[in-house]
Amino acid sequence: xxxxxxxxxxxxxxxxxxxxxxxxxxxxxxxxxxxxxxxxxxxxxxxxxxxxxxxxxxxxxxxxxxxxxxxxxxxxxxxxxxxxxxxxxxxxxxxxxxxxxxxxxxxxxxxxxxxxxxxxxxxxxxxxxxxxxxxxxxxxxxxxxxxxxxxxxxxxxxxxxxxxxxxxxxxxxxxxxxxxxxxxxxxxxxxxxxxx
Amino acid sequence: xxxxxxxxxxxxxxxxxxxxxxxxxxxxxxxxxxxxxxxxxxxxxxxxxxxxxxxxxxxxxxxxxxxxxxxxxxxxxxxxxxxxxxxxxxxxxxxxxxxxxxxxxxxxxxxxxxxxxxxxxxxxxxxxxxxxxxxxxxxxxxxxxxxxxxxxxxxxxxxxxxxxxxxxxxxxxxxxxxxxxxxxxxxxxxxxxxxxxxxxxxxxxxxxxxxxxxxxxxxxxxxxxxxxxxxxxxxxxxxxxxxxxxxxxxxxx
Numbered sequence: 136x137x138x139x140x141x142x143x144x145x146x147x148x149x150x151x152x153x154x155x156x157x158x159x160x161x162x163x164x165x166x167x168x169x170x171x172x173x174x175x176x177x178x179x180x181x182x183x184x185x186x187x188x189x190x191x192x193x194x195x196x197x198x199x200x201x202x203x204x205x206x207x208x209x210x211x212x213x214x215x216x217x218x219x220x221x222x223x224x225x226x227x228x229x230x231x232x233x234x235x236x237x238x239x240x241x242x243x244x245x246x247x248x249x250x251x252x253x254x255x256x257x258x259x260x261x262x263x264x265x266x267x268x269x270x271x272x273x274x275x276x277x278x279x280x281x282x283x284x285x286x287x288x289x290x291x292x293x294x295x296x297x298x299x300x301x302x303x304x305x306x307x308x309x310x311x312x313x314x315x316x317x318x319x320x321x322x323x324x325x326x327x328x329x330x331x
Numbered sequence: 332x333x334x335x336x337x338x339x340x341x342x343x344x345x346x347x348x349x350x351x352x353x354x355x356x357x358x359x360x361x362x363x364x365x366x367x368x369x370x371x372x373x374x375x376x377x378x379x380x381x382x383x384x385x386x387x388x389x390x391x392x393x394x395x396x397x398x399x400x401x402x403x404x405x406x407x408x409x410x411x412x413x414x415x416x417x418x419x420x421x422x423x424x425x426x427x428x429x430x431x432x433x434x435x436x437x438x439x440x441x442x443x444x445x446x447x448x449x450x451x452x453x454x455x456x457x458x459x460x461x462x463x464x465x466x467x468x469x470x471x472x473x474x475x476x477x478x479x480x481x482x483x484x485x486x487x488x489x490x491x492x493x494x495x496x497x498x499x500x501x502x503x504x505x506x507x508x509x510x511x512x513x514x515x516x517x518x519x520x521x522x523x524x525x526x527x528x529x530x531x532x533x534x535x536x537x538x539x540x541x542x543x544x545x546x547x548x549x550x551x552x553x554x555x556x557x558x559x560x561x562x563x564x565x566x567x568x569x570x571x572x573x574x575x576x577x578x579x580x581x582x583x584x
Binding site: 266267268270271272273275280282283285286287288289291292293295296299300301302303304307320323 | 422455457458461514517518519520521522524525526527528529530533534
């Protein structure tokens with residue numbers, strides 16, 4: 136497969152769409168305003184020179200300062216690619232326009248990112264959890280996710296066990312009651328790594 | 332593990348003489364155990380890569396049929412042995428416990444591989460159960476990642492030894508009114524409820540793993556992460572923005 140020249144792709148998009156702010160990071164293109172994403176993707180999909188008709192992956196990562204989604208586009212028709220697009224959104228308001236209307240295959244991958252990172256893809260037809268169950272709280276792949284301590288029973292566990300006729304040791308019961316009194320959850324210890 | 336004691340009054344020398352003539356003198360226990368241990372029917376289910384090794388064990392090269400355990404039953408009602416082959420995720424754990432409950436007595440469990448013993452390499456993950464022995468009793472723990480077919484056969488032989496040591500008068504599965512069923516965990520907001528069943532498993536007082544390695548759930552940036560240019564990210568301007576939207580909550584459409 137031919138590898139696309141990022142600078143050329145950037146110039147072509149800027150020539151065709153004008154107002155789109157792009158920045159090339161190594162061999163990928165950062166779209167600085169998330170709302171421009173559908174425009175850029177539509178151009179790359181429909182322009183005769185590109186015909187990037189296959190969205191290979193939609194992934195996300197948590198960079199603490201922001202959340203990022205990365206798109207890899209290929210062309211089945213011209214056997215070229217990939218063109219890598221990055222979109223960054225603030226953690227407090229992570230909203231990106233959905234690409235499902237352009238690429239049907241984005242549906243499950245956007246749901247996956249919503250499930251694990253909490254990025255909301257606006258315009259997605261069916262945005263709900265795909266891996267974790269309904270009623271799960273939080274987004275486990277975010278760096279600030281608080282993981283439960285699986286060795287310590289909490290009051291919900293004790294209540295459930297007693298409802299099901301299981302004898303709970305007094306020490307575990309006392310610990311759960313203490314946690315409840317303090318209004319705390321039993322959380323796994325975490326070690327903060329230095330920022331490099 | 333010792334064999335069930337031979338309580339017959341027949342002299343050993345006489346027994347050997349009779350055996351030469353084709354007459355076998357034995358005890359009820361030994362006969363029962365011989366029959367049971369030579370026809371352990373495993374349940375046909377696999378959860379991850381360990382299942383591939385389990386399949387290899389059942390094929391011609393390793394041939395689990397030599398031990399009478401070749402009939403993998405697709406129904407828990409017909410199975411004696413549950414080989415928990417692979418990673419038990421929190422989403423799968425209730426189903427594994429339910430299958431165990433549905434098996435008929437006597438029933439045995441082999442945990443195959445590091446994941447089903449204690450979570451394996453995924454022990455720090457948010458989605459993997461730290462060992463199926465938190466919810467159901469396990470007879471043989473079989474370490475490896477994954478264990479080779481020889482190891483699975485060894486585990487089966489260990490289970491056979493365990494069966495050989497049982498006596499029908501005292502075996503728990505032969506007592507009246509025994510119902511070995513365990514409550515099926517439910518999905519909670521942060522994981523499974525309960526985290527473990529204290530009748531089956533309890534955390535160790537001294538967790539050596541914690542002592543030696545700490546509990547390293549890493550947060551923060553990795554020092555070797557690629558050096559991507561950091562740009563200021565502002566909230567994207569949206570036409571006619573309504574009232575400030577609340578942060579995303581799970582399950583919203």
